[in-house]
Amino acid sequence: xxxxxxxxxxxxxxxxxxxxxxxxxxxxxxxxxxxxxxxxxxxxxxxxxxxxxxxxxxxxxxxxxxxxxxxxxxxxxxxxxxxxxxxxxxxxxxxxxxxxxxxxxxxxxxxxxxxxxxxxxxxxxxxxxxxxxxxxxxxxxxxxxxxxxxxxxxxxxxxxxxxxxxxxxxxxxxxxxxxxxxxxxxxxxxxxxxxxxxxxxxxxxxxxxxxxxxxxxxxxxxxxxxxxxxxxxxxxxxxxxxxxxxxxxxxxxxxxxxxxxxxxxxxx
Amino acid sequence: xxxxxxxxxxxxxxxxxxxxxxxxxxxxxxxxxxxxxxxxxxxxxxxxxxxxxxxxxxxxxxxxxxxxxxxxxxxxxxxxxxxxxxxxxxxxxxxxxxxxxxxxxxxxxxxxxxxxxxxxxxxxxxxxxxxxxxxxxxxxxxxxxxxxxxxxxxxxxxxxxxxxxxxxxxxxxxxxxxxxxxxxxxxxxxxxxxxxxxxxxxxxxxxxxxxxxxxxxxxxxxxxxxxxxxxxxxxxxxxxxxxxxxxxxxxxxxxxxxxxxxxxxxxxxxxxxxxxxxxxxxxxxxxxxxxxxxxxxxxxxxxxxxxxxxxxxxxxxxxxxxxxxxxxxxxxxxxxxxxxxxxxxxxxxxxxxxxxxxxxxxxxxxxxxxxxxxxxxxxxxxxxxxxxxxxxxxxxxxxxxxxxxxxxxxxxxxxxxxxxxxxxxxxxxxxxxxxxxxxxxxxxxxxxxxxxxxxxxxxxxxxxxxxxxxxxxxxxxxxxxxxxxxxxxxxxxxxxxxxxxxxxxxxxxxxxxxxxxxxxxxxxxxxxxxxxxxxxxxxxxxxxxxxxxxxxxxxxxxxxxxxxxxxxxxxxxxxxxxxxxxxxxxxxxxxxxxxxxxxxxxxxxxxxxxxxxxxxxxxxxxxxxxxxxxxxxxxxxxxxxxxxxxxxxxxxxxxxxxxxxxxxxxx
Numbered sequence: 001x002x003x004x005x006x007x008x009x010x011x012x013x014x015x016x017x018x019x020x021x022x023x024x025x026x027x028x029x030x031x032x033x034x035x036x037x038x039x040x041x042x043x044x045x046x047x048x049x050x051x052x053x054x055x056x057x058x059x060x061x062x063x064x065x066x067x068x069x070x071x072x073x074x075x076x077x078x079x080x081x082x083x084x085x086x087x088x089x090x091x092x093x094x095x096x097x098x099x100x101x102x103x104x105x106x107x108x109x110x111x112x113x114x115x116x117x118x119x120x121x122x123x124x125x126x127x128x129x130x131x132x133x134x135x136x137x138x139x140x141x142x143x144x145x146x147x148x149x150x151x152x153x154x155x156x157x158x159x160x161x162x163x164x165x166x167x168x169x170x171x172x173x174x175x176x177x178x179x180x181x182x183x184x185x186x187x188x189x190x191x192x193x194x195x196x197x198x199x200x201x202x203x204x205x206x207x208x209x210x211x212x213x214x215x216x217x218x219x220x221x222x223x224x225x226x227x228x229x230x231x232x233x234x235x236x237x238x239x240x241x242x243x244x245x246x247x248x249x250x251x252x253x254x255x256x257x258x259x260x261x262x263x264x265x266x267x268x
Numbered sequence: 269x270x271x272x273x274x275x276x277x278x279x280x281x282x283x284x285x286x287x288x289x290x291x292x293x294x295x296x297x298x299x300x301x302x303x304x305x306x307x308x309x310x311x312x313x314x315x316x317x318x319x320x321x322x323x324x325x326x327x328x329x330x331x332x333x334x335x336x337x338x339x340x341x342x343x344x345x346x347x348x349x350x351x352x353x354x355x356x357x358x359x360x361x362x363x364x365x366x367x368x369x370x371x372x373x374x375x376x377x378x379x380x381x382x383x384x385x386x387x388x389x390x391x392x393x394x395x396x397x398x399x400x401x402x403x404x405x406x407x408x409x410x411x412x413x414x415x416x417x418x419x420x421x422x423x424x425x426x427x428x429x430x431x432x433x434x435x436x437x438x439x440x441x442x443x444x445x446x447x448x449x450x451x452x453x454x455x456x457x458x459x460x461x462x463x464x465x466x467x468x469x470x471x472x473x474x475x476x477x478x479x480x481x482x483x484x485x486x487x488x489x490x491x492x493x494x495x496x497x498x499x500x501x502x503x504x505x506x507x508x509x510x511x512x513x514x515x516x517x518x519x520x521x522x523x524x525x526x527x528x529x530x531x532x533x534x535x536x537x538x539x540x541x542x543x544x545x546x547x548x549x550x551x552x553x554x555x556x557x558x559x560x561x562x563x564x565x566x567x568x569x570x571x572x573x574x575x576x577x578x579x580x581x582x583x584x585x586x587x588x589x590x591x592x593x594x595x596x597x598x599x600x601x602x603x604x605x606x607x608x609x610x611x612x613x614x615x616x617x618x619x620x621x622x623x624x625x626x627x628x629x630x631x632x633x634x635x636x637x638x639x640x641x642x643x644x645x646x647x648x649x650x651x652x653x654x655x656x657x658x659x660x661x662x663x664x665x666x667x668x669x670x671x672x673x674x675x676x677x678x679x680x681x682x683x684x685x686x687x688x689x690x691x692x693x694x695x696x697x698x699x700x701x702x703x704x705x706x707x708x709x710x711x712x713x714x715x716x717x718x719x720x721x722x723x724x725x726x727x728x729x730x731x732x733x734x735x736x737x738x739x740x741x742x743x744x745x746x747x748x749x750x751x752x753x754x755x756x757x758x759x760x761x762x763x764x765x766x767x768x769x770x771x772x773x774x775x776x777x778x779x780x781x782x783x784x785x786x787x788x789x790x791x792x793x794x795x796x797x798x799x800x801x802x803x804x805x806x807x808x809x810x811x812x813x814x815x816x817x818x819x820x821x822x823x824x825x826x827x828x829x830x831x832x833x834x835x836x837x838x839x840x841x842x843x844x845x846x847x848x849x850x851x852x853x854x855x856x857x858x859x860x861x862x863x864x865x866x867x868x869x870x871x872x873x874x875x876x877x878x879x880x881x882x883x884x885x886x887x888x889x890x891x892x893x894x895x896x897x898x899x900x901x902x903x904x905x906x907x908x909x910x911x912x913x914x915x916x917x918x919x920x921x922x923x924x925x926x927x928x929x930x931x932x933x934x935x
Contacts, residue, residue: 070682070710078684080706085689201384208292209285213795237387251796257285264290264337267387 004050007036007043008184010176017044020169021144026122028165029148031173034219036184037148038062040173041103048101052142061095062103065110071117075130087133096121096128099142107147112161121145122167178204181220189227195236199223202265206244206258215248215258222247236266280316283332287314290340297336304516308524311348314339321518323398326391334392335519337385341377342521346456353529355460359467362528367416367514368466370523372459375423376449383452393425399517400424407431407483412473415439416514419466422446422488424517429488433481438469443491445469475512604628605779611635615817617778620861621850630814632781637803653756653909660760663917674710681707717920718767718789718828720819721757722812723750723804724837725774725784730806731838733905746838746882746905747806753836753909755801757916762793766920767828770797771819772804775811775843782807783815789826811843813859813866816877820870832919833870833877836912838905840889856889864893878919880912897922 020027021044029037042060049059063074076090095102107115120127126139147168149160176184178200186196203223209215222243229239240262245255280297287297299318300307307315316335320328342348352369359365378396382389406417406429418429418439423446431439445465449458473479516522605614605628617629676685685708692702729747754770761768769791772784786800787793812835823831840856847858867877879890879899886901893899897918902911 068710072683077682078686078689080684080689084693085684198384198386205289205292208289211292212285212288212294213798214285214288215795253282254285254796256282257289260282260286260333261289262387264286264333264385264388267389 004046005039005042006187007039008176008180008187010174010180013040013171013173014044014047016169016171018047021048024126024141024144026145026147026168028168028170029146029173030151030170031148032175032217032219033150034217034221035173035175036220037173038103038105041101041146041148045101056098056100058094058098059100060103061091061100062105063091064105065107067109067111069110069114071114072132074114074117075128076132078132092117092121093128093130093137096137096139096143099140101144101146104145104147106149108149108160112164115160115164118145118147118164119167175203175207175220181223184220185224185227188224189231191227191231195227195230198265199227202240202244202262205261205265206248209254209257214254218244218248235268237263237268240266280332283329283336286333287336287340290337291343293340293343304518305513305522307522309339309521309526310524311526315521317518321398323395326394326398330391331395331519333388334395337381337388337392338374338377338520341381341384342373345377345380347373347377347459348526350456350460351529352527355463356528361467361471361512364471364512365463365467366523366527367512368419368470369459369463370527371416371419371423371514372446372449372462372466373456374517374520375446376454376456376459378423379450380452395519396424399519400426404515405430408478410475410477411435411438411479412470412475412512414479415442415470415473416512418442418486419446420514420517427488428485430483431486432479433484435473435479435481436484436486438473439486440491441469442466443488447491470512605631613818615814617813618862618865620858620865621847621854629778630781630811631779632783632814632818634818635782635784637784637786637800653752656756656910656913657760660757660913660917661763664760664764664766664920674708676708677703677705678707678709679705681709683708716766716828717830717832718769718823718826719761719832719834719916719920720769720771720789720823721754722815722819722833722835723747723754723770723772724810724812724835724839725772725804725807726810726837726839726842727806727808728810729838744906745806746908747804749882749905749908750836750838751801751804753912755798756909757913758787758793760913767826769819769822770801771815773812773815774807774809775814776808777843777845778811781811781814783818789822809843810837810839810841811846812837812841813862816863816866816870820866820873820875823870823875824873830920831875832916833875834912834916834919835877835879836908837879837881837883839881839883840885860889860892867894876919876922878915880908880915882908 017027017040029040031037041062045060049055063069072090074090074092076088076093078085079088089097092102094100104110104118117128120129121139121143122145126143128137128139129135130137175181181203182193182197182200185191185199186193189196200223203218203220206215206218210217226236226239226243229243230236234242241259244262245258248258249255280299284297288294295311296313298313298315300315301318304315304317309315314336316332320331320335323331326334352366355369356362356365378392381392385392400421403421403424404417406414406421408414409417411432411434414431414435415438418431418435419442421429422443429439442465445462448454448462604626611634613632613634614628615630615632616625616627619626675681677688678685685706688703688706688708692704692706695702725747729750730745732745733749758768758770767789768787769789770786772786773782774784775781784800784804786804787797791797816833816835819833823833841859841863842855843859846862847855850858870877877894877898879894881890881899881901882905884901884903886899890899890901900911900915902908
C-alpha cells in the first residue's frame with residue numbers, strides 16, 4: 001500500500017475499526033460484493049501504518065479464501081529442497097510474526113475445518129499453533145485479523161460456525177447512498193458528475209431487482225466500470241450493455257428487463 | 269358497469285421487471301379495456317390499458333414503459349408519502365383537491381422523468397403530444413373545467429391554450445403555481461402547498477355555463493401569478509356540479525382513493541360528476557372496488573379458475589383429460605412414436621396385460637418454462653417453514669461425510685507426505701532410487717448424493733384446501749404445497765451440498781407427456797430456478813412412468829454415489845390412453861403395473877425411488893408399487909413440506925446404509 005487508498009465513509013465504520021484495532025479485537029466485515037470492503041481495509045491499514053514509527057514492508061496480508069484452501073495454505077508448509085525440506089511460512093503466520101493486518105477475504109468460502117485454526121489467534125491467547133513445526137507462535141502485538149464475507153451470496157448456503165463468528169466484532173456494509181455513490185463513481189472513474197449521478201440512479205433502481213431475487217447487485221464497482229468505459233469514449237448504452245446487462249445475468253428475459261432500465265436512463 | 273378486467277396479459281411480463289426495478293415495488297400489473305377513469309391504480313395494482321393505445325412511432329412495449337416509468341416515479345419521488353388523508357380533508361371539495369394535487373404531481377413526475385430517464389425522454393414526449401391531441405377544447409367547457417383542462421394541457425407539454433379572455437387571469441395564476449413543481453428541488457410537499465393556490469383559484473370559478481369574452485390563445489410562457497381576491501363562500505348554482513374530475517390521461521394513473529390517503533377502502537359517498545360526457549359519474553370514485561363489487565369479483569375468479577384447469581374449491585377433483593377430445597383416443601393402437609425435437613425423448617411402456625414392453629410407446633417432451641414473473645414463493649415458503657429448516661439441516665449434516673480424504677504418496681500435491689519424504693531421503697543416502705511420490709493432498713470425493721424431485725402437475729393439484737384459522741384467505745393449492753415442500757428441502761440441500769434436480773410432470777396422452785424442467789442436476793441454483801418453480805401450472809393427468817424413466821436416465825448419467833428419486837404426487841397414475849384399450853376395469857392395474865415396472869428399472873440402475881402422496885387412498889395402490897419403506901402417504905396435504913423433508917432424511921440415511929452392504933440386483 002503506497003498511497004492512501006480512496007475511501008468515502010458511509011457511517012461510523014472508521015471509528016469502529018480504529019477502536020477495535022486499539023484493543024486488537026478481530027473484525028468481521030459483512031456486505032455485498034463490490035461495496036468497498038477490501039478498499040476499506042486497505043484504507044484503514046494505510047492509516048494505521050502511517051501512524052507507525054517504523055513502517056512495515058507488508059502492512060496488509062490479504063488471503064482470498066476458496067473451497068480448496070487448506071490450513072497449510074494459511075499457516076505454511078514444508079517445501080522440498082535438494083538436501084531435505086525447508087519450512088515456508090503461510091500468509092497468516094507471516095502476518096502474525098510481523099504484526100501486519102491479515103485480511104481473509106470471503107472467509108466463508110473456506111471450509112469450516114480450515115477456519116478453526118483461527119480460533120486461538122482470535123481470543124485472549126493470540127497464539128498460532130504451528131503443528132508441523134511442533135511450536136506455537138505468539139502473535140506480534142500489532143497483529144490483527146480482519147475477515148470479510150457476503151451474507152447474501154448464495155443466500156446463506158455457506159455460513160461461519162457460531163464458534164468462529166462470535167470471535168469478531170462485525171461491521172456491516174451496504175451500498176452507499178445514491179449521492180455518495182455518485183461521488184465515489186465520479187472519483188474512481190474520473191467522470192463528470194452528471195454521468196456519475198445517472199449511474200448511481202441506475203444502480204439504485206437495479207438493486208430493486210436484487211431485492212426481488214432476480215439479480216445480485218449491481219455493485220458500486222460495476223457502476224465504476226461502466227463509468228470508466230463511458231469515460232474512455234464508449235457510448236453509454238454500449239457501456240451498460242457490456243458492464244451491466246451482460247455482467248448481471250445470462251437469462252435473456254432478465255437481460256431484456258435490465259436493458260429496458262438502462263436504455264431508459266441512457267439514450268441510445 | 270365495469271368493463272371486463274384481464275389480469276397480466278403476456279406483454280406485461282418484461283414490463284413487470286422494468287416497473288419493479290424503477291419502483292422497487294411488487295405491484296401487480298393488470299390490463300383493462302375501456303374507460304381509464306374506472307381503473308385508478310391502488311397501492312398494489314397498476315392498471316394499464318390493454319391493448320396499448322396506438323401512437324405513431326411508439327411500439328406498445330415502449331408505450332407501456334412510459335406509463336410504468338410514470339407510475340414508478342410517483343412512488344420513487346414520494347407522491348404517496350404525505351399524509352394525504354389529513355391533507356385532503358382540509359378541502360371542502362376533496363375530489364377537486366385530489367385532482368389538483370395529482371395533476372401537479374403528474375407534472376412534477378414527468379419533469380423528473382425527463383431529467384432522470386433521458387433514454388425514455390423522446391418517446392415520452394411523443395406519447396404526451398399524442399395525449400395532447402386527444403384533449404377536449406378547453407373553451408367549450410364550463411369555466412372551472414376549462415381552467416383545469418388548461419392545467420392538464422400544461423402538464424402534457426402544451427405551449428398555449430385557447431380560452432375565453434375572462435379565464436386568462438385565473439389560468440395565469442394556476443400556471444404560475446404549477447410551474448414551481450418543475451424545479452429539480454420540488455417535492456411532494458411543494459405540490460401539496462401549491463395545491464392550495466390552484467384550488468383557491470379553481471374553486472372560485474363557476475362550473476356551469478361558458479366563460480365570458482372572446483376565445484383567444486393564452487401563452488403559458490407569459491403566465492404570472494395575480495394577487496388572489498378575497499375568499500368567497502362557495503355555493504352551488506342551479507345545475508352546477510359540486511366537484512370536478514379532470515379528463516384522464518391514458519399513460520397516467522387516474523386519482524383514486526389512494527390520492528385521498530385511502531387504499532382499497534370504500535370511497536366516501538359524495539356527489540361527484542365527471543367532466544367527460546357520457547360518464548355517469550356517481551361511480552367514479554369507486555377505485556378498486558373491483559375487489560368488492562360482485563361483477564368483477566366473479567370475473568376475477570373465473571380467470572384464476574381457468575389457470576387451474578377448472579378445479580373447484582373444496583372437494584377433490586379426479587385427474588381429468590381436460591381439453592382433450594375423445595377422437596384423440598383413436599390412435600392408441602397405432603405403432604411406435606419417434607422423437608423429432610431436441611428436447612423430445614421416447615420411452616417404452618410396460619403392458620402388463622400383454623406381458624410385454626411396447627417399445628417407443630411414449631413421447632416425452634422436456635419443457636423449459638420461461639418463468640419471467642417474480643415469485644415470492646421461496647421467501648414465503650422459507651419463512652413459513654423456517655422452524656423446520658435447522659432440524660432438517662442438522663439431520664442431513666449428521667449423515668454427511670467429510671467429503672474429502674487425505675491421499676498420500678502422490679507425485680504432486682498440496683503438502684508433503686513426511687513419511688514418504690523420509691523414506692525417499694533414506695533411499696537417496698543408501699544409493700537407491702528414491703520414489704518421487706512424496707506429496708499428500710486433500711482431494712474432494714465424488715458428489716455423494718444426487719436427488720431428483722418429480723412433482724405431480726396433474727389438474728387435481730389445483731385443488732384448493734379449505735382455509736383454516738391459522739391460514740386464512742384463499743386456501744392453498746396442492747401444487748403450492750408441493751412447491752413449498754421442494755423449496756424447503758432444496759434450501760437445506762443447498763446448504764449441505766447435495767446435488768438435486770426438480771421436475772414437474774403431467775401427461776395428456778402417450779404422445780404428449782410433458783416433463784417441466786425447473787432445475788437440472790448440473791445446474792446451479794439461481795433466481796431463474798425460483799421463477800421456473802413459480803411458473804409451474806396444473807395441467808392434465810398423471811402419467812408417472814415415463815417421467816420416472818426419463819429422470820432415472822438423468823440420474824444414471826450423473827456422477828454420484830447415491831441417487832435418489834422422490835416422486836411427489838396427489839393421486840394414482842392415470843392418463844387418457846393408459847390401459848383403456850383393455851376396458852375400464854383394467855385401467856388402474858395397467859397404470860400401476862407400468863409405474864411399478866418403471867420403478868423396478870430405476871432400482872436396477874442404482875436409483876432409489878421414493879414416493880410421497882397426499883392421496884389418502886394411496887395405501888391401496890402404493891403397496892403394489894414399492895416397498896413400504898419407499899412410500900409415504902399423508903392424510904393432510906399441509907404436512908407435505910415437513911413430510912417430504914423427513915422422508916428425504918430417511919431416504920438418504922437408508923440408501924447410504926444399504927449401498928455398501930448390498931449391490932442392488934441388476935435385471
